[in-house]
Amino acid sequence: MNSDLKDLSESLDRVEQAIHAWNVDPLTQEPRPGITEQAIQSAVVSFGKMQVPGATDVQLEGVALRLIKSLMATIELGTIVTKEDHVPWLDEARPSIVWTRWRAYRKLLAKKKRSSDVLNKLDKFTDEVLDLAGNPLQEGSWSRRGLLIGDVQSGKTQNYLALINKAADAGYRLVVILAGNTEYLRRQTQERVDEGILGRDTQVLAFNGSTSTGLKSTIGVGLIDKKVLSTQSMTTMAMDFLQATKRGTALTVSKNSNEPFVFVVKKNKFVLEALAGWARNLDADKAKVDVPLLLLDDESDYASVNTNNEGDDPTAINKAIRSLLNRFERSSYLAITATPFANIFIDNEAEMTIQPDEGEDAETVTDLFPDDYIYGLEAPSTYVGIRRVFGTIDEPTESILRHIDDAPLWLPTNHKNGHVVTSLPSSLSTAIRSYLVANAVLDLNGSASLKRSMLVNVSRFKNVQALVGDLIATELAILKDALEVHGATYLRGIPNPVIETLHETFQDEYIGCGYTWHQIAEVLHSSVSLIRVKVYNSDPDRLGVDVEFEPDVPARQIAVGGDLLSRGLTLDNLVVSYFHRSVRAADTMMQMARWFGYRDGYEELCRLWISAETADNYRFVGDAVEELRRELKLMKTSGRTPREFGLAVRESPEALLITARNKSRSAISAAKTVDLRGQRLETTKLTDNIDQQKKNLEAVRNFSEALAADCVPLDSETYKWPRYNGVDRDHVAQLLSSFLPSAADAYFNDGVLVNMVQNSTHPNFSTWDVVFVEGERSRGAVPNLSLGAVDIVMPQRTITHRPFVSGSNCRRQGSRNTADSGEWLVSDRSSRLAGRTDLQSMIPSETLQTIVDGRANKSTAVAEDHFYEHLANPILFVYALAPQITQVQRFRTKDPETKKWTTSVQKSDPATIDGLEAIVALKIALPKPADQGNKDESGKGKYLLNKVAQRYGFLNIESWATA
Numbered sequence: 001m002n003s004d005l006k007d008l009s010e011s012l013d014r015v016e017q018a019i020h021a022w023n024v025d026p027l028t029q030e031p032r033p034g035i036t037e038q039a040i041q042s043a044v045v046s047f048g049k050m051q052v053p054g055a056t057d058v059q060l061e062g063v064a065l066r067l068i069k070s071l072m073a074t075i076e077l078g079t080i081v082t083k084e085d086h087v088p089w090l091d092e093a094r095p096s097i098v099w100t101r102w103r104a105y106r107k108l109l110a111k112k113k114r115s116s117d118v119l120n121k122l123d124k125f126t127d128e129v130l131d132l133a134g135n136p137l138q139e140g141s142w143s144r145r146g147l148l149i150g151d152v153q154s155g156k157t158q159n160y161l162a163l164i165n166k167a168a169d170a171g172y173r174l175v176v177i178l179a180g181n182t183e184y185l186r187r188q189t190q191e192r193v194d195e196g197i198l199g200r201d202t203q204v205l206a207f208n209g210s211t212s213t214g215l216k217s218t219i220g221v222g223l224i225d226k227k228v229l230s231t232q233s234m235t236t237m238a239m240d241f242l243q244a245t246k247r248g249t250a251l252t253v254s255k256n257s258n259e260p261f262v263f264v265v266k267k268n269k270f271v272l273e274a275l276a277g278w279a280r281n282l283d284a285d286k287a288k289v290d291v292p293l294l295l296l297d298d299e300s301d302y303a304s305v306n307t308n309n310e311g312d313d314p315t316a317i318n319k320a321i322r323s324l325l326n327r328f329e330r331s332s333y334l335a336i337t338a339t340p341f342a343n344i345f346i347d348n349e350a351e352m353t354i355q356p357d358e359g360e361d362a363e364t365v366t367d368l369f370p371d372d373y374i375y376g377l378e379a380p381s382t383y384v385g386i387r388r389v390f391g392t393i394d395e396p397t398e399s400i401l402r403h404i405d406d407a408p409l410w411l412p413t414n415h416k417n418g419h420v421v422t423s424l425p426s427s428l429s430t431a432i433r434s435y436l437v438a439n440a441v442l443d444l445n446g447s448a449s450l451k452r453s454m455l456v457n458v459s460r461f462k463n464v465q466a467l468v469g470d471l472i473a474t475e476l477a478i479l480k481d482a483l484e485v486h487g488a489t490y491l492r493g494i495p496n497p498v499i500e501t502l503h504e505t506f507q508d509e510y511i512g513c514g515y516t517w518h519q520i521a522e523v524l525h526s527s528v529s530l531i532r533v534k535v536y537n538s539d540p541d542r543l544g545v546d547v548e549f550e551p552d553v554p555a556r557q558i559a560v561g562g563d564l565l566s567r568g569l570t571l572d573n574l575v576v577s578y579f580h581r582s583v584r585a586a587d588t589m590m591q592m593a594r595w596f597g598y599r600d601g602y603e604e605l606c607r608l609w610i611s612a613e614t615a616d617n618y619r620f621v622g623d624a625v626e627e628l629r630r631e632l633k634l635m636k637t638s639g640r641t642p643r644e645f646g647l648a649v650r651e652s653p654e655a656l657l658i659t660a661r662n663k664s665r666s667a668i669s670a671a672k673t674v675d676l677r678g679q680r681l682e683t684t685k686l687t688d689n690i691d692q693q694k695k696n697l698e699a700v701r702n703f704s705e706a707l708a709a710d711c712v713p714l715d716s717e718t719y720k721w722p723r724y725n726g727v728d729r730d731h732v733a734q735l736l737s738s739f740l741p742s743a744a745d746a747y748f749n750d751g752v753l754v755n756m757v758q759n760s761t762h763p764n765f766s767t768w769d770v771v772f773v774e775g776e777r778s779r780g781a782v783p784n785l786s787l788g789a790v791d792i793v794m795p796q797r798t799i800t801h802r803p804f805v806s807g808s809n810c811r812r813q814g815s816r817n818t819a820d821s822g823e824w825l826v827s828d829r830s831s832r833l834a835g836r837t838d839l840q841s842m843i844p845s846e847t848l849q850t851i852v853d854g855r856a857n858k859s860t861a862v863a864e865d866h867f868y869e870h871l872a873n874p875i876l877f878v879y880a881l882a883p884q885i886t887q888v889q890r891f892r893t894k895d896p897e898t899k900k901w902t903t904s905v906q907k908s909d910p911a912t913i914d915g916l917e918a919i920v921a922l923k924i925a926l927p928k929p930a931d932q933g934n935k936d937e938s939g940k941g942k943y944l945l946n947k948v949a950q951r952y953g954f955l956n957i958e959s960w961a962t963a
Contacts, residue, residue, distance in 0.1 A: 002443070002526035009448035011052040012063055018051070019043045019067055020113055029107055031071060033116040040067045058514040059446040066601040069382045073115040077124060079376040081635045081642060082132060086372065089138070090131040093170070101165035102126075104225040105196055109158070118380055125377070126162045132373040133163075133332040136171035136292035143325060144332045147300075147370035149629075150377040151385050152338040152590055153570075153597035157189070159377065160296050160336060161196040165221075168197075168231065168260035172294045172332075174253050175262045176275065178321070179298050183240065183266065185569065189298065190237050190264040195220030197262055199228045202236030230259040241278075242271045253282060255291050267303045272320035279327045293328040297321070297368075300335030301342040301587055306367060314352050314367075322352065322365045335370060339587035340628070343370065370642055376632045384599050386590075386622040389608065393619045394680070402427070402609045404580055407458070413582030417461045424471050428456070428578055431609045432475055432558070433505040435576040438605045439556060440520045440527040441513045442575075447601065451555050451572035455594055458580040460562040462537045469535040469560040476533060476558065483525040491521055499524075509607065530554070536561035536569065566592040575602065578609040586621040593618070679868075681753065681924045682833045685742040686824040688801060690913065692740045693883075696920040699738035700878055701788035706731055707770060708789030720841050722772040722790045725873070732768050732876055733757040739922065742823040753924070757874075764927050769875045773838060775882075785880055785918055794882040794918055797833070800825050800907070801885050824885060826921055833879055833923050839867050842875060842925075871927035880918040884910035 022043060025032050044064040048055050106119060114122075134144045150156040164175050179189035194202050199222020221228045234251050235241050241263055253261045265271050283289045297304050306318040314322070325331040335343055346369040353364055379385055391397030410425040424432075435454040442450060456472065459465055482498035490496045502524065506517055532554040559571055562581075571594055583589040595608050635641075687693060707713075710731070711724045733754050741748040760766070772787060775795040783791035802822055826833055840848065847870050887908040913919075 002448070002523055005443045005448040005523060005526065008052070008055070008059070009443070009446050009450075012048075012055065012059060012446035013449065015044065015047045015051050016063055016067060018047050020071075022047075023071060024110070030110045030119060031114075031116045033120075035071050037068050037072065040064055040071060043067075055446070059444075062445045062447070062601055069600040070113045071115050073380045073382045074117045075121045075380040076378040077121060077128075078378050079629065079632045079636050080128060080132070081374045081632055081640070083372045083641045084639075086132065088131055089135040090127060090170075093135065093137070097170050099166065099169050100225060101169050101197070101221070101228050101231070102162065104199075104221040104228050105162055105165045107224050108196065108221050109162075122159065122162055125159065125375075126166050129163055129334070129375055130166050130170060132375070133167065133294060133334060134292075134330070136167070136173070136294075136330065138330070141288070141329050143330070144372045145366075145368060145370050146332070146334045146373045146375065147340060147343055148334055148336045148375050148377065149340045149632075150336070150338050151379045151383065151596065152593055154338070154377070154379045154383050154385070155598075156298070156336055156338065156377070157192055158196075160298070160334075161192065163334075164197055164262065164294070164296070167294050168262075172292050173255060173257050173260050174291050174328075175260060175294045175296070176324075177262070177264045177296045177298060178267050178300075178304070179264050181267045181303055182564070184564070186235075186240060186264055186266045187237055188570065190235060193233075193262060193264050194237065197221065197228075198231050198233055199223070199226075202233070203238060232259055232261045233263060234261075235264045240271055241265045242268075242274045253291055267317050269316040269320055272317065272324060276320065276324045276327055279324065288329040289327055290329045293325070293331045295321070295325060295331065295333050297333065297335045299337055299591075300368075301337045301339050302591075304335070304368060305342045305346060318368070319352065321368065326363060326365045333368060335368065339590045341587050343368075344628075372642075374632060374635075374642055376629050382598055382600060383596075384603060384606075385596050386593070386618060386625070389593075389595065390615055390618045390622060393616070393623060396615070396619060400606050400608050401615060402431070402607055403612045403615070404578075404609050407580040407611070411458055411464070411580065413580065415459065415461075415464070417463065419459075419461070419464055421464065421467050421471065424468075424475060427609055428458075428472075429475060430505060430508075431456075431576055431578045431607065432472065433479070433502050434509050434607050435558065436479060436524065436528045436531070437502060437506050437510055437520060438575045438602075438607075439531065440524045441510055441515065441605055442602060443523055443527045444515055444519060445601070450602075453556075453571040453574045454558040455565065455571060455574055455577040455579070456558060456560045457562060457565055457592060458578070460581070462562075465535055465537045465560055465562055469533050472558055472560060473533040476528075476531060480525075480528060480531075483528065487521070487525045491518070510605070513605070528556075531556045531558060533558045533560060536564045565594060569594070573599075573602070575605055576607045576609075579614065580609075580611070581614075583614075583617075586617075586624065589614075589617065590621060590625075679926050680839075681748070681926075682826075683739075683741050683748055683921045683923070684826040684833060686799075686826065686919060686921060687740055687742045688822045688824050689740075690916055693916055693919055696739055697880065697918055699735060700880065700920050701786075702738075703731065703735040703878075704772070704788035704790050706734075713790075721774050722792065724770045725767075727768045727770050727876075729757050729760065729766065729768055732770070732874075735876075736922075739920070748922070764872065765874055767873055769842070769873050771838075771842070771875060771877050773834070773877050773879050787878075787880060792880060795879055796884070797826050797879075797881050798910075799881065799885050799919065801887050824919065826881070833877070833921055836867070838877055838923070839875070839925055843867055843870055868925065868928040871925065874927060875925040877923040877925070879921040879923070881921055883913045883916040883919050885913055886910050 019040070020031075023031050023035055041064045044060050044067065048060045048063065052059075106123070109119060109122070129146070129148065132144070132146055134142060148156070148159070150159070160177075164177075167175065177189060177193065179186045190202065194200060199220055200217045201219050202217075204217040218226075218229070232251055232253075251261060263275070265275060279289050282291065303317045304321060306314040321333075325333055337343060346367050351364045351366055387397075389397065389400060404425075404427050406425040406427050410423070411419065411421055432454070439452065442448070442452060456468065458468055478498060479502070482496055486494070486496040486499060490499045499521070503517055503521070506520055510520075534554055534557050536559055553572070557571075559565060565571075566588065574595055574597070577595045579592070581592065583592065595606065599606055687696075707724050707727060711727055714723045714725060736748070736754045736757065739748065757765075757768075772790050772792055773795055775793045777793055783793055785792055785794050801824055843851070851867070851870065
């Protein structure tokens with residue numbers, strides 16, 4: 001690393017630390033609330049010019065941006081749904097509780113630059129969850145089950161460490177954390193527990209062969225308050241619980257213990273059985289241990305859910321967790337996950353029988369359904385999540401996305417174990433170069449000391465990952481060698497083809513970063529010299545110990561892997577991601593999204609290479625999660641509990657499972673009545689079969705003639721396009737039933753829309769408005785297509801052809817269309833027939849002005865969502881598009897010198913299809929009536945319903961239309 005850049009980074013770090021110290025209240029030792037952006041910027045200029053006189057404006061602006069994000073971060077409290085018989089206890093007990101551990105942890109977080117608002121909301125949140133978890137000092141036998149829903153990479157660990165510290169202060173004497181199924185993930189959690197709860201580095205203690213609390217091992221909360229060092233644990237960075245017991249390391253805990261015991265264990269059958277055996281020996285004379293247990297199940301949707309069929313014995317880990325909880329007189333189980341789909345599908349009536357010890361009665365134990373409470377966490381304002389990365393289906397965001405076109409030819413997503421790759425696709429090479437350039441930008445920004453990562457996830461097979469890792473290492477070596485050998489001469493004007501590829505990447509990706517290419521090139525060699533490729537792919541053995549896995553993490557790394565990178569593993573400061581996987585389950589896909597999290601100070605450098613289809617899947621999952629959160633809020637406002645109110649999760653129309661089928665075995669898939677009102681549906685995927693396109697055009701002409709015979713068209717001088725109002729819904733249903741969409745179309749293929757149109761009873765859905773959309777009539781354009789009773793100027797759209805790949809999942813099962821060999825994509829990747837303008841033209845000018853006046857931000861365009869509640873009727877837009885198709889071809893070529901294969905994408909000029917007059921596409925806009933209380937069957941969507949939903953409110957399953 002360039003020593004000047006390192007010195008600059010350290011100096012700017014000191015400026016940042018000085019401003020944090022300046023903002024700390026000397027009495028509370030916490031950040032002062034109410035700091036403003038202007039105050040931070042002024043402080044940065046003052047401190048920066050004084051301590052780092054050579055710093056540029058761009059570098060100081062970077063410091064200010066990081067400070068603004070950390071000091072001004074905000075967060076909202078979440079949504080709580082509780083059981084009706086819960087009796088709050090914490091407020092009454094609070095005066096008698098000494099919050100030693102919580103105060104130490106809060107001060108630690110303040111030192112880690114958490115904002116005042118985040119600290120205060122964390123305090124409130126942990127109070128709420130601790131109250132729901134149960135009073136550890138309450139005598140008698142009780143158990144509680146809860147669920148905590150967060151976001152991927154949003155800081156759930158911080159939340160539950162805060163909860164554990166408060167729980168220990170309140171009287172919980174045994175806390176068990178289930179932390180992943182591998183030793184690596186367990187150690188990662190243990191390291192955070194060491195800092196945030198134990199206050200000592202157990203790795204140092206294990207190395208010294210001691211359990212003492214010597215000064216050299218004291219870290220984190222132990223440096224803030226030495227009283228927390230009394231917390232005990234049988235697990236360390238070096239030893240899981242099973243290893244500790246085998247070595248004879250054993251501790252005894254009782255309800256009268258002065259200190260708490262915190263264990264971090266793997267989700268492994270043998271470890272959990274050993275823990276249950278240890279607990280059994282704590283109080284061998286009694287059937288149950290009289291110690292309050294708090295069990296936190298991190299990533300609870302993984303391995304903890306019973307995946308066996310109803311009537312069979314539970315899976316080993318599920319059974320071990322339930323048995324462990326049953327061993328204690330008082331137990332509180334909290335499931336923690338960002339993907340709760342599997343948890344809410346747990347059968348809340350499922351039971352298992354615990355085989356008794358000699359002289360004991362058999363016991364029946366319920367499953368892990370969150371009977372008592374569900375808490376939906378909100379993410380801080382600085383969190384980069386699914387909405388920020390992908391947007392929504394209706395309003396996609398593409399700023400950091402780079403779509404992959406060439407990877408399927410390089411490595412098919414359905415490849416088998418043993419598949420051999422001999423080169424890298426050009427998109428992956430571009431991603432690698434982007435990461436190298438981003439490293440230089442980060443160093444120039446004054447962040448040379450910042451760890452950073454690139455993620456490559458392209459296969460679940462170890463041997464394929466290893467091959468890809470070797471190829472990336474080779475490519476990295478070529479780039480490093482060119483910079484080392486030719487970097488100086490290149491800066492003097494002597495060209496080099498390898499360095500020039502980095503220049504091209506800089507121009508494509510980071511031209512607006514604030515630095516010239518010459519400035520970037522000057523530091524590139526030192527910036528990339530520390531980058532290493534690390535493959536994360538070792539499998540755990542039967543005891544959960546990682547085989548041949550090196551735990552060390554490079555400060556600057558390209559991380560290559562599959563499933564180990566997909567859950568729990570944290571990659572420091574992930575800048576560039578390359579994701580090429582075919583994932584069937586939404587929860588698995590979300591856990592693979594390591595690019596979610598916090599990107600303070602470098603979010604604008606982040607890039608994600610991903611296919612357009614996978615990006616759309618993420619948008620769908622984002623919508624499904626948001627809908628689940630809305631349902632939680634409905635449960636709260638209606639005063640329902642998890643046992644009383646059913647949870648439902650929308651299923652993807654694109655064959656994406658919500659969760660693995662064996663995790664949702666107690667769920668049913670059915671057409672729960674839902675609001676499609678206020679939605680739009682478009683045929684942006686069209687059949688490429690010419691004969692079927694001709695039939696679609698004929699169907700539109702018949703439709704037009706039927707309307708002309710039955711309805712009076714609106715005045716063509718007043719309205720922009722040919723339009724009919726008050727059209728009988730049977731006409732619309734007839735067109736939809738005749739229309740042949742693409743075999744891959746998600747909505748227009750299975751008869752749901754026809755049923756919706758014919759069976760709607762809401763007054764707003766009795767008649768429809770129909771519009772025949774035209775192209776521009778400027779410059780004397782005349783109609784160039786007859787649609788029976790209507791003549792139009794055909795609209796122009798960019799239409800690209802995409803053939804179906806053999807063995808792919810593009811063609812929908814049950815499709816009415818089996819003749820097409822591919823599909824035509826309207827507007828290419830934007831997948832829109834039109835923006836908001838077509839719908840906006842249907843809104844009266846007075847109403848439109850009312851909409852604009854009612855918005856807080858009048859400087860931006862009105863989003864389409866705002867129009868639906870002002871529609872009197874559903875609208876059918878008919879687009880007869882000019883039949884001009886752009887062909888897309890992919891070529892693989894091998895460079896004779898480097899022997900590398902590259903993939904290029906070539907698009908032809910638009911060409912008219914012979915014999916085809918027009919390509920028909922449809923758009924439906926459904927109104928959102930103010931009368932939301934009407935139980936209309938106007939729209940149905942396919943949902944997975946948990947057992948509670950099947951009993952409460954959705955009993956008449958036979959009457960549901962099949963979706």
